[in-house]
Amino acid sequence: DVKVTQSSRYLVKRTGEKVFLECVQDMDHENMFWYRQDPGLGLRLIYFSYDVKMKEKGDIPEGYSVSREKKERFSLILESASTNQTSMYLCASSWGRNGYTFGSGTRLTVV
Amino acid sequence: DQQVKQNSPSLSVQEGRISILNCDYTNSMFDYFLWYKKYPAEGPTFLISISSIKDKNEDGRFTVFLNKSAKHLSLHIVPSQPGDSAVYFCAASGAQKLVFGQGTRLTINP
Numbered sequence: 753d754v755k756v757t758q759s760s761r762y763l764v765k766r767t768g769e770k771v772f773l774e775c776v777q778d779m780d781h782e783n784m785f786w787y788r789q790d791p792g793l794g795l796r797l798i799y800f801s802y803d804v805k806m807k808e809k810g811d812i813p814e815g816y817s818v819s820r821e822k823k824e825r826f827s828l829i830l831e832s833a834s835t836n837q838t839s840m841y842l843c844a845s846s847w848g849r850n851g852y853t854f855g856s857g858t859r860l861t862v863v
Numbered sequence: 864d865q866q867v868k869q870n871s872p873s874l875s876v877q878e879g880r881i882s883i884l885n886c887d888y889t890n891s892m893f894d895y896f897l898w899y900k901k902y903p904a905e906g907p908t909f910l911i912s913i914s915s916i917k918d919k920n921e922d923g924r925f926t927v928f929l930n931k932s933a934k935h936l937s938l939h940i941v942p943s944q945p946g947d948s949a950v951y952f953c954a955a956s957g958a959q960k961l962v963f964g965q966g967t968r969l970t971i972n973p
Binding site (some may be wrong): 756761774785787791793794795796797810844846851852853854855856857859 | 867869872876897899905906907908922952955959961962963964965966
């Protein structure tokens with residue numbers, strides 16, 4: 753089974769800090785995704801990538817950027833953390849358009 | 864614009880009875896639909912899916928029904944068990960990415 757590993761389960765950061773969320777998958781998946789989950793809003797797509805060095809904006813990219821230098825690693829960057837970015841962040845990878853596997857999530861609190 | 868909607872934020876069902884979770888979508892280009900289950904502090908896990916060429920798919924206690932004309936799908940769990948208590952997300956596939964609904968929190972009461 754493919755495994756998607758998110759580096760931190762819980763993070764607390766200060767407003768204005770630059771924050772890096774790391775995600776690594778151990779299968780040879782082309783596609784990787786970053787979502788955030790908020791109560792009542794479900795899972796919203798922030799950014800995704802179909803290949804190394806490639807990235808595309810999702811539905812809510814504002815305040816975020818991503819990096820995919822290697823196929824197995826997809827990083828989400830909060831350039832200047834704000835309190836409205838307090839959320840659960842979920843990384844996923846897939847071999848095609850349907851076979852998503854999610855990581856366990858990172859609960860980020862911005863104070 | 865919410866393309867995938869789960870209008871019930873929560874549902875409470877007695878153990879052993881049927882749980883029915885509903886989902887509506889607006890984009891007729893979606894051609895594959897999935898249900899994910901999520902426990903607290905864990906990532907969502909795949910539960911069951913259905914292609915738009917079918918109207919029903921069954922896997923053990925879980926059955927998904929698709930009504931394309933109504934742009935509606937539902938997940939039936941029977942019999943419901945305490946371990947089914949979780950948040951359930953429906954998702955629709957379009958252009959290599961999934962669009963998720965808001966989720967329904969299912970609670971199974973003993």
